[in-house]
């Protein structure tokens with residue numbers, strides 16, 4: 111991994127944010143507008159946040175259409191500040207094979223990097239998603255052996271986030287390919303439950319030894335993420351349940367989470 115890129119997101123700067131379980135256009139537009147770095151899409155059949163490859167494809171197209179509509183409106187009205195919601199330009203996500211629909215006429219805001227979330231996927235399952243829309247990062251849950259990570263890495267050459275339980279040290283120690291991040295999460299994934307954060311200094315040491323980022327998930331909320339950041343300083347935070355209301359992504363909770371991470375300077 112490029113040392114400069116890594117330093118930019120390890121300790122020395124504000125932690126990155128990933129909002130996971132995106133299924134609606136409005137959520138994706140809001141994340142773009144808030145300049146959230148990562149948007150997660152759960153390709154896990156059976157999850158209530160599941161998005162099919164076809165629905166993912168349609169969502170990306172709907173996003174591109176909406177960005178173009180807002181750009182056109184902006185030009186027509188001669189606005190210097192176009193309406194909120196992603197219209198102020200999006201540039202290609204870059205990695206994982208950017209598609210035409212990533213691009214917008216001007217390029218100030220950036221579509222969050224798209225993270226595909228999988229539980230022990232076959233290569234074919236990942237390929238099925240990639241054939242419908244690009245992903246910038248592959249997030250793997252439920253991995254039992256390091257070799258599974260290596261197979262995915264060499265098959266697609268897309269950065270991998272390895273999601274692990276709080277005690278899965280030996281699994282991560284065995285991985286021989288570069289990781290975009292190690293994501294420490296409560297067992298199960300998407301549970302809305304925290305784990306004992308006291309284990310995080312050990313994970314920090316391991317992430318540093320592997321020259322990768324340390325991300326934390328599991329029951330994060332706008333209310334508790336500040337304490338996590340002050341005490342353990344991970345490089346990234348990942349949230350799903352904590353920004354939902356009645357099972358759907360809630361714009362106000364997403365805004366509150368971003369504010370809590372960026373100390374009020376994020377909007």
Ligand SMILES: O=C(O)c1ccccc1N[C@@H]1O[C@H](COP(=O)(O)O)[C@@H](O)[C@H]1O
Pocket residue numbers: 130131150152154157158159160227228229249251273293295298299300301302303327328329330348349350351352
């Ligand atoms: O969200 C899911 O349904 C899911 C299913 C299977 C594996 C991972 C899943 N989500 C991941 O869980 C964390 C966040 O969870 P939460 O904030 O505790 O709800 C995040 O990494 C999601 O990608």
